[in-house]
Amino acid sequence: MVGVETGRPRSRRAPGASRKNGDDVTPRSILISGGSIAGPALAVWLEAAGWRTTVVERFAEQRDTGQNIDIRGAAREVVRRMGLEDAVKAATTGERGTEFVDARGRALASFPAGTSDGDGATAEVEILRGDLSRLLVERSRPGTEYVFGDQITGLEERADGVEVTFRDGPTRTVDVVVIAEGVTSRTRALVLPDADVRELGLYTAYLTIPRTPADTDLWRWYNAPGGRSVTLRPDNVGTIRAAVSFRSDVRGLADIGPEAQVRVLRRTFDDAGWETPRILDALDGGAPFYLDSLAQVRLPAWSRGRVAVVGDAAYCASPVSGMSTSLALVGAYVLAGELAAHDDHRAAFAAYEERMRPYVDDAQDLPPGVPWIAHPRTRPGVAALRTAIRVVGSRPARRVGQAVGAVAGLFSGSSSELVDLSGYPSIAASTAL
Numbered sequence: 001m002v003g004v005e006t007g008r009p010r011s012r013r014a015p016g017a018s019r020k021n022g023d024d025v026t027p028r029s030i031l032i033s034g035g036s037i038a039g040p041a042l043a044v045w046l047e048a049a050g051w052r053t054t055v056v057e058r059f060a061e062q063r064d065t066g067q068n069i070d071i072r073g074a075a076r077e078v079v080r081r082m083g084l085e086d087a088v089k090a091a092t093t094g095e096r097g098t099e100f101v102d103a104r105g106r107a108l109a110s111f112p113a114g115t116s117d118g119d120g121a122t123a124e125v126e127i128l129r130g131d132l133s134r135l136l137v138e139r140s141r142p143g144t145e146y147v148f149g150d151q152i153t154g155l156e157e158r159a160d161g162v163e164v165t166f167r168d169g170p171t172r173t174v175d176v177v178v179i180a181e182g183v184t185s186r187t188r189a190l191v192l193p194d195a196d197v198r199e200l201g202l203y204t205a206y207l208t209i210p211r212t213p214a215d216t217d218l219w220r221w222y223n224a225p226g227g228r229s230v231t232l233r234p235d236n237v238g239t240i241r242a243a244v245s246f247r248s249d250v251r252g253l254a255d256i257g258p259e260a261q262v263r264v265l266r267r268t269f270d271d272a273g274w275e276t277p278r279i280l281d282a283l284d285g286g287a288p289f290y291l292d293s294l295a296q297v298r299l300p301a302w303s304r305g306r307v308a309v310v311g312d313a314a315y316c317a318s319p320v321s322g323m324s325t326s327l328a329l330v331g332a333y334v335l336a337g338e339l340a341a342h343d344d345h346r347a348a349f350a351a352y353e354e355r356m357r358p359y360v361d362d363a364q365d366l367p368p369g370v371p372w373i374a375h376p377r378t379r380p381g382v383a384a385l386r387t388a389i390r391v392v393g394s395r396p397a398r399r400v401g402q403a404v405g406a407v408a409g410l411f412s413g414s415s416s417e418l419v420d421l422s423g424y425p426s427i428a429a430s431t432a433l
């Protein structure tokens with residue numbers, strides 16, 4: 001295990017040592033299900049605090065797909081404490097801001113990347129999800145066992161631990177289990193079946209397309225009538241990340257399979273205009289894509305017994321909030337801090353929830369009309385949105401983040417003051433570089 005050397009005077013018991021046996025050398029153990037952002041982040045902190053950490057990921061290898069995600073406010077402080085600030089900065093996508101365009105690609109208004117906490121469509125730290133995940137996995141890997149291509153099938157709570165059964169691997173018993181499986185988590189249903197997964201009525205298809213000389217380093221955003229938007233974003237590997245979003249009352253399109261999804265996208269976007277043909281051609285040509293139904297996750301409690309949830313599985317705020325990754329990073333930090341600080345998992349889970357709830361509630365509290373306000377159905381609606389964006393674009397630069405939030409109803413962020421990152425000496429000291 002790395003990180004057991006904390007630099008602090010040693011207490012009678014090593015950090016993370018199990019108390020159940022009265023044995024000073026047995027580390028407490030955690031099984032984390034989900035190896036994207038929240039899972040590996042939790043492993044970073046707990047393996048540093050002396051826990052025995054295992055991450056099980058359903059996919060056969062670390063998933064490097066996904067587009068730009070934002071690291072905002074308190075999450076940047078968490079990344080700094082992890083010692084990953086420079087690596088994250090080096091991996092940012094280079095997006096310089098956001099530009100709303102009309103059907104001919106003419107700029108309606110431009111907004112520079114956020115330079116302060118939370119605000120703006122383009123955050124100060126934009127990184128590809130796959131890059132951030134890789135950094136977190138690499139950071140946790142020295143002291144964490146990663147099991148790819150398997151998943152939990154059963155959880156049986158015992159007096160001294162949880163017995164976990166897997167689809168393929170042997171049964172294990174651990175002190176606690178944390179589920180970090182994202183919005184559609186299956187294991188969550190075994191322990192917290194009352195999750196409210198609230199679809200927002202907006203689908204987004206994400207894909208990567210070749211960059212052309214006409215592309216810029218701005219996130220270009222185009223609205224078409226019919227509740228549709230088309231966006232193009234730069235990345236740090238010389239390609240362009242495209243996303244097409246559309247309003248729909250039909251449920252279940254995320255599960256109908258790629259061929260049927262391409263047909264739906266073709267039909268929906270055929271007459272959308274701007275750069276859409278380029279995106280549809282890529283889809284027709286077999287470009288890998290991912291169709292997601294935007295949703296928020298709400299749970300009355302984030303734990304039961306020895307099992308807790310973190311990240312999107314617990315409290316996804318949806319991509320339109322711009323906060324899901326930040327909540328995952330901060331949530332993993334707070335959960336690790338509380339587990340390291342308490343002998344009793346129940347006390348740790350209660351404290352985690354108490355600290356995180358206000359921050360999560362604020363991030364999930366989307367402005368009225370979001371996300372539909374940024375996806376008008378009618379031509380006059382699109383014209384009105386464009387007028388509002390132009391007006392906002394003429395305001396002083398320091399206000400643009402909030403102004404874009406007010407007009408487009410997007411990326412309003414969440415105040416760092418709503419979460420307290422103080423305390424947690426065992427994890428803070430053990431990861432200090």
Ligand SMILES: Cc1cc2nc3c(=O)[nH]c(=O)nc-3n(C[C@H](O)[C@H](O)[C@H](O)COP(=O)(O)OP(=O)(O)OC[C@H]3O[C@@H](n4cnc5c(N)ncnc54)[C@H](O)[C@@H]3O)c2cc1C
Nearest residue numbers: 034036037038058066067151181182311312319324325328
């Ligand atoms: C492949 C991918 C691409 C994404 N792309 C974007 C994007 O472009 N834009 C955006 O805003 N957000 C994207 N996200 C979501 C974003 O990562 C999260 O909103 C946020 O970072 C919180 O992360 P999380 O770790 O809580 O959940 P997630 O990032 O959703 O990760 C959940 C992880 O759990 C794994 N998993 C699921 N079920 C099981 C199971 N039963 N057993 C074991 N493992 C399981 C998944 O494979 C995944 O690795 C993407 C997520 C993934 C997984």
